[in-house]
Amino acid sequence: MSLWKHAPRDDDSVERRIREALTEMRPLLRLDAAIIELVEFDGETGVAVLRIGGDCPDCDMDAGMLRQGIEAHLRMQVPEISAVRAI
Numbered sequence: 001m002s003l004w005k006h007a008p009r010d011d012d013s014v015e016r017r018i019r020e021a022l023t024e025m026r027p028l029l030r031l032d033a034a035i036i037e038l039v040e041f042d043g044e045t046g047v048a049v050l051r052i053g054g055d056c057p058d059c060d061m062d063a064g065m066l067r068q069g070i071e072a073h074l075r076m077q078v079p080e081i082s083a084v085r086a087i
Contacts, residue, residue: 014078019038
Protein backbone atom coordinates (compact mmCIF):
# COMPACT_ATOMS: atom_id res chain seq x y z
CA MET A 1 0.00 0.00 0.00
CA SER A 2 1.42 3.35 -1.00
CA LEU A 3 1.30 6.31 1.33
CA TRP A 4 1.69 8.73 -1.54
CA LYS A 5 -1.38 9.92 -3.31
CA HIS A 6 -0.97 10.80 -6.92
CA ALA A 7 -2.49 14.11 -7.87
CA PRO A 8 -4.34 14.07 -11.19
CA ARG A 9 -2.45 15.60 -14.07
CA ASP A 10 -3.62 19.05 -15.04
CA ASP A 11 -4.25 17.73 -18.56
CA ASP A 12 -6.77 15.25 -17.10
CA SER A 13 -8.82 18.13 -15.71
CA VAL A 14 -8.64 20.03 -19.00
CA GLU A 15 -9.64 16.92 -20.96
CA ARG A 16 -12.58 16.36 -18.60
CA ARG A 17 -13.74 19.96 -19.10
CA ILE A 18 -13.39 19.64 -22.89
CA ARG A 19 -15.52 16.48 -22.89
CA GLU A 20 -18.13 18.21 -20.70
CA ALA A 21 -18.24 21.22 -23.03
CA LEU A 22 -18.68 18.93 -26.06
CA THR A 23 -21.51 17.09 -24.30
CA GLU A 24 -23.22 20.40 -23.49
CA MET A 25 -23.06 21.66 -27.06
CA ARG A 26 -24.39 18.52 -28.79
CA PRO A 27 -28.09 19.38 -28.23
CA LEU A 28 -27.47 22.95 -29.39
CA LEU A 29 -26.07 21.73 -32.69
CA ARG A 30 -28.64 18.93 -33.06
CA LEU A 31 -25.90 16.49 -33.99
CA ASP A 32 -27.50 13.28 -32.82
CA ALA A 33 -26.02 11.23 -35.63
CA ALA A 34 -22.65 13.01 -35.73
CA ILE A 35 -19.47 12.16 -33.89
CA ILE A 36 -17.64 14.86 -31.97
CA GLU A 37 -15.11 13.49 -29.54
CA LEU A 38 -11.83 14.49 -27.98
CA VAL A 39 -8.91 12.43 -29.29
CA GLU A 40 -6.19 14.19 -27.30
CA PHE A 41 -5.21 17.45 -25.67
CA ASP A 42 -1.60 18.65 -25.76
CA GLY A 43 -1.06 20.68 -22.61
CA GLU A 44 2.18 22.16 -23.91
CA THR A 45 0.74 23.62 -27.10
CA GLY A 46 -2.89 23.94 -26.01
CA VAL A 47 -4.10 22.09 -29.10
CA ALA A 48 -7.22 19.94 -28.74
CA VAL A 49 -7.54 17.25 -31.41
CA LEU A 50 -11.15 16.29 -32.13
CA ARG A 51 -12.70 13.59 -34.27
CA ILE A 52 -15.60 15.17 -36.13
CA GLY A 53 -17.66 13.06 -38.45
CA GLY A 54 -20.96 11.45 -39.18
CA ASP A 55 -24.16 12.86 -40.55
CA CYS A 56 -25.79 16.18 -39.77
CA PRO A 57 -29.03 16.14 -41.77
CA ASP A 58 -30.33 19.45 -40.41
CA CYS A 59 -27.06 21.37 -40.82
CA ASP A 60 -26.83 24.17 -43.35
CA MET A 61 -23.19 24.85 -42.49
CA ASP A 62 -20.13 23.27 -44.01
CA ALA A 63 -17.52 21.32 -42.03
CA GLY A 64 -15.21 24.34 -41.73
CA MET A 65 -17.90 26.51 -40.19
CA LEU A 66 -18.87 23.71 -37.83
CA ARG A 67 -15.24 23.31 -36.67
CA GLN A 68 -14.89 27.07 -36.16
CA GLY A 69 -18.06 27.17 -34.08
CA ILE A 70 -16.93 24.24 -31.97
CA GLU A 71 -13.50 25.84 -31.50
CA ALA A 72 -15.02 29.17 -30.42
CA HIS A 73 -17.29 27.46 -27.90
CA LEU A 74 -14.50 25.29 -26.50
CA ARG A 75 -12.08 28.21 -26.16
CA MET A 76 -14.70 30.14 -24.17
CA GLN A 77 -15.38 27.17 -21.89
CA VAL A 78 -11.77 25.95 -21.57
CA PRO A 79 -9.29 28.86 -21.79
CA GLU A 80 -6.30 26.48 -21.90
CA ILE A 81 -7.19 25.62 -25.51
CA SER A 82 -5.21 27.63 -28.04
CA ALA A 83 -6.50 25.82 -31.13
CA VAL A 84 -8.68 22.93 -32.27
CA ARG A 85 -7.53 20.48 -34.93
CA ALA A 86 -10.09 18.16 -36.51
CA ILE A 87 -9.32 14.72 -37.88
